[in-house]
Amino acid sequence: MMFSAETLRKFNREVAKYPAGRERSAVMACLALAQEEQGWLSPEAIEAVANYLGIAPIAAYEVASFYNMYDLKPLGKYKLTLCTNLPCALSGANHAAAYLKEKLGIALGETTADGRFTLVEGECMGACGDAPVMLINNRHLCARMVPEEIDRVLEECA
């Protein structure tokens, strides 16, 4: 198995949430944990999760490729997912995108040369009252992404 003991322990905790024989239900959580540990979902990681849960690798791949927070390619240390959907756009998301692109010197979907940041466009995160919002590494949701706030948030990314 290619995962740490800690990650495997977390796998077990997820599997335990579902009735016996329904291990497949934990595939989303296990893929997320695998990605958290390894930074992205390599084919090997997807297959290892599938084997762990006793499902076909293609069944795990279907899931990994369907939900857009799974990263099937390696990316920067910090993935910045900026919501550009309508409520965020009305509140300056496009400005935030332009500012980020200029500050990081990359286009959407690209990674900085030093491998620190990957900038991607996201869909609605369900936090439109804080628009524009940006999600860091699928975990931390940042509110009101005006330039000063963007500067502050990026600085915190050590």
Place this chain on the structure above:
Amino acid sequence: MLDIEIDGKKARVPEGSTVMDAAQLMGVYIPHFCYHKKLSIAANCRMCLVQAEKAPKPLPACATPVTNGMKVFTHSEMAVKAQKGVMEFLLINHPLDCPVCDQGGECQLQDLAVGYGSDTGRFAEEKHITLARNAGALISMQEMSRCIHCTRCVRFGEEIAGVMELGMANRNVHSEITTFLGRTIDSELSGNMIDLCPVGALTSKPFRYTARAWELQRRRSVSPHDALGANLIVQTRQDKVVRVLPRENEAVNECWISDKDRFSYLALNAAERLLKPMVKQGGKWREVEWNVALDYVAHGLKDVLARSGADAIAALAAPHATLEELFLLKKLFAALGSANVDFRLRRQDFSTDGKKKGASWLGLRLADLRHQEAVLIVGSFLRKDHPLMAQRLRHATQKHGAEISMLSVTGDDPLFSLFAREVVKPSQLACALAAVLKVAAAEKGLTLEGVTGLESVTPNDTARAIAHSLIAHDKHAVLLGNVAEQSPQAGVLHALAQKLAEVTGATLGFFGEAANSVGGQLIGLGQGANAGDLLEKPREAYVLWGVEPELDCGNPQAAQTALKGAKMVAQFTAFKHTPALEYADVLLPTAPFTETSGTFVNTEGRIQSFQGVARPAGEVRPGWKILRVLGNVLDLPGFDYNSSEAVLAETGLSGEFAAGLDNRLSDTTVTLAEPAPEGLERIADVPIYFTDALVRRSAPLQKTADAAAPTARLAPATLARLGFAAGETVRVRQGAGETSLTLVADAALPEDCVRVAAGHAATAALGAMFGVLTLERG
């Protein structure tokens, strides 16, 4: 029953019917793509939208349950508008490549576009493109932009083949049917996905660009590759077989065929086809006329007869030879005074000869497999030996919760969940079965007579679970596989299984090794000499009928020794078979199943006759004609047939199902065997694409994962105990022969065993399929 009216036609349909079910019953056509009667309902293509009274929106006929008194309109304005709208969407990203698409002429999308499409498109944007994939030697995924995402192929994998190899990855317009990151499709049933694909996305790789559907002749045939006898449509162009498709027969193969049924035809045009009779003279092979070759055979037989008597000649026939061929071969030998004909080439134990009440068969109809509630399978590589029977059992367990158990010599996955399984060494199979019998008898309060050594059998939990499962159900069967029939303990296994069936009230059956395993028994083969004796005590003259002895016999060493020492070997064959060039004296080009008429009796006793679908190649002749002429040349009486039907008539077999099927032995007294032999026991399967002369020569089948060269597989613990490592190449010795094989660790095997496949040139030097092997380094 529910009342329904579709387009003004009234009918009553069973509860639980969908509108599509009702329409099909009533003969009303509703356009569709994703719907397939054998697959779960997806309702995703939306082509079958119809109007239902009181429904505000069009409804998918495939998924909408009939309600009593429902009125449905399939051609109303609402329905047609919806159907045309869907067709427009299906076409916007579909390439306009019908002229170069293999599916052209037999494409559901093309057909329906004629009725529901528009001649000009409104779509003026850029088309979405899907990249090609490589899925192996059988299925082409070159033009995936043609895919309409109906997911029939995905559902087939999950629901019928039992293995999900294709999935629909991504979402929205990027949805894509794909294997897991470039893997090949390895299921032995994979070709059915080509048939299921309603467009030209999944196409037959071997057939690609060969012909247009409308150029082809469609002929009916029957598969010679396994005991099921799948019904086929063989398509030919200019007398050349270019494609094989299933012919739907719900009672036999449903609408499926296995990949070996589908792709074996590619051997028919192999370079090794024998097209003219050949005789070896002075060590050199030369082509001769038929009369020369037949004279040669006749003289050879007569010489040996005159010099050494009738017991010095022998005939070995392939169990997939036609019934007519087997019958005439037996008759010809009988006329020469010899009973030395057998077709049980892989059998080692003939102790039941003379005790059988009839021909061994499945014991039930194929269609009833699916209705079994509990089944015990003894000694079978089920999925690879009987792909479509495995599929029926998969259905029984997946859809009806049947409890299927196995006593087997490997842990091979049948691709359905087993109720219980015991994996034992081949020599322990009888004890494992005896353990189940012991529990069952005790549960039933019966005293078992005639099983010596039963007291030393200690049943484990698995044996108890299996016995209980059999007892607890009414529809239940004990089915013996090829391992059980080929085992040195075949007679013991048969007798124990019969006792178990009697004790539990179960049906006793045999899956059956080959296309005519039942037919051959019915015309009396197996009642005279046996193949083991005919090879172990070498005879002077051999007639080989469709047999490649070093690959087809249970003990290739014994076979080769006998043949090399014989004065005359006449081989009736479709192929110039390299080893035969050494030991044979005459080769007679005999028609494969596509070039002759004939009959197979399948494992359920179904008599299936077929016609040749193509003119014989070169100077090839149908087997029954060759034997008729040989009879004439030998001056034997009663060889004046005008047709294969006349031969069939003489066999006495007629009707839909044969009479004379009976799995019982008249005497079931057995002694459980001595302890297992010392050393490493061989486990020998005959991999699915090594089973007969045709599949061995089908280039695409030989490129699949199932055709991988044999290895020596051992349980990891055994490997460690012997001090070997996986990946090493070792010398494998058995009897007088040896070969070099790579070691593979296989946790699914019992300890102290080596799995080495039979039926392959790489292992032809070894001895019997059962026995002891040694491994040596270097």
Place this chain on the structure above:
Amino acid sequence: MAIMGTIAPILTAGWMGANGDDGWRLADYVARGGYAMLRQILENRRPPEEIIAEVKTSVLRGRGGAGFPTGLKWSFMPRALSGDKYVVCNTDEGEPGTFKDRDITRCNPHAIIEGMAIAAYAMGANRGYNYIHGEIWEIYKRFEEALDEARQAGFIGQNILGSGFSFELFAHHGYGAYVCGEETALLESIEGKKGQPRFKPPFPASFGLFGRPTTINNTETLASIPFILKMGGEAYLNAGKPNNGGSKVFSVSGHVNRPGNYEIPMGTPFTQLLELAGGVRGGRKLKAVIPGGSSSPVLPADRIMECTLDYDSISKAGSMFGSGALIVMDETTCMVKALERLSWFYHEESCGQCTPCREGTGWLYQVVHRIENGEGRPDDLETLAHVAGNIGGRTICALGDAAAMPVQSFIQHFRDEFLYHIEHKTCLVPKDVQWAGSDFHRFGN
């Protein structure tokens, strides 16, 4: 973000003003009277039928957007059937404009847990899942913490409060798929599959999660339950309007001075909510409002200003109440650009299953994108109407309708703007006006 209201907060009661969401923990919830209703029900063995009747009386309608009467939905569950039965909470909030469930979960997670436990008791369910939008990971983690608290306190788990009633509850996170907000897609997702909606019938009440009877309710719906039972169905109904019972959390986003969640009675005039949200930003003129989440038809200013915030009024105005999420757009907004972004969203989020949605949403986007980029063609609006018409009502789930409705309503109400774009290859709203309003236009991607 603002969380305010005109009534004593119920759903957002854990919000401590300047102290943010500090009041979310079990102790705070219990101090606010939390879990008293669950305790009372279990101790008194209150008949489940009575609870369902009370919920029916309240005329609580599903707060996720569809507005189906909750009590009626509960009554579909086959209580007597043995074996596993499920209550599932839908916190997969990803409809642009909607962010109320996030705040409810953030500041009042135990209200959801108590609501689910009561729902489970009423419907005879023994297991539950709360499916939480993947992007609000921190909220998912908080909910897991709240579950641990509740489990330790014995409010969920085996033999709850010694009553013999057991209810196991877990959190399941999404990972980026809007369509999982559709209840059967959500069930597929919990089963570890792609979120592709199921065809109905069978409905979840008979064939739901793992093929077992299942009821799926929105977060806000379930969080309302303890309070409805506490105040009584009748009183709850009277807090709103007839047929539009109770109070509700409204999400206001876009061009307002104070975007946020507002807990107010059903039937409150829109103008009052706009005022609470600080009015239109910069005092500019209101142009349009999408009143019920991005899928609901857009309403021009004059129509929405007449509305009260309830199912009937919004429906009469030609839109849908939906999830009660209002996206406010002022006069600087280009409606073509706004529609372009929404069309991209529905295209991106189409699960790919049904032909009309998979193929049609991309087509819609491609055409709107062309118009926005000065490449419009004279017959484009007709094409859009044709394509949208062929998607709506032709798919397994409502995402097809959701994709079609914005296109239809934007063109219906702002046809001139679209025609101007097509004819003049530029926007009707002058650039300086656009740029003065927001950065929406200046930094197009």
